[in-house]
Amino acid sequence: MINPDRQGHQYPPAAPYQVSREAIREFALAVQAEHPAHHDLDAAQALGHHDLVAPPSFAVIIAQRAEAAVVNDDEAGIDFSRVVHAEERFTHHSPILAGDTLSSQVTLERIRTMGAGAMVTTVVQISAEDGAARSTVTSTLLVRNEEDAA
């Protein structure tokens, strides 16, 4: 069962993630992102970026690593085999670029129990090595109750 008392819990930071050019290119290819600033260094630099620019949803990679702390939290009691992704939001304070080393930390922002289960919102704060906030990733999951399973 979901434990609503876990709302507001902040988990320890995830291991830092190093953004590589190849990870940006591979992700851009996977999401069919054709903007040259994801693929070509000269194109990124012509726009004033010092390296390749990650696609707007690239931060999901980093966020999911942080969210693993919630998945592995027995006290939260969330059955992730019964989860449907409901909403996602990325807020970028500055774009993620190749060469960045980013740390991330997840908070179990909100647990709203409903008849059919619960809506669970996590917020991942992504920051640079100097501690500056870079991106915020908000993810809302619909968790179905066990007794509602077919």
Add this chain to the structure above:
Amino acid sequence: MSTPVFEDLQKGQQIGTRELSFSRADLIRYAAASGDHNPIHWNDRFAREVGLDGVIAHGMLTMGSAVDLVSVWAGDPGAVVDYQSRFTKPVPVPDAASGSPETATARLQISGKIGAVDAQQRRVRVDLSVELLTEAATEAGPDQQSHQEPVRTKVLAKSQALVQF
């Protein structure tokens, strides 16, 4: 395409459209690139066991693919300072009947229009429409099928990107 001039932008203007298609191979590529290896995105048996009709695309693949229209229009993907979506309907990606798993089996149409202009912050909100196109079931013969309009299903809602100028 030239970069849009902020002063010329108005609510209601269209920024363009793009058609995307997904194959089973595209789902595998996204799983590898994103680290999301949930088997509902590559294994039909598993997908059916959890109540789906079969393999579906990652919601994040649909969301992530739709925004390139905005990046290209804005001229700089780094100008997309905020991007959100709600996942309303799954995108089924059936196995191709024969041949290569690179054969596209799901077709999406993305279109964007300006939903709001914030002159003070020099930001524009682009509202994206993301629709799954499926062939209408028809009793007509094969030569009439090509004239049939596809059925459109909205798969993302409140899909909004904020662009900083």
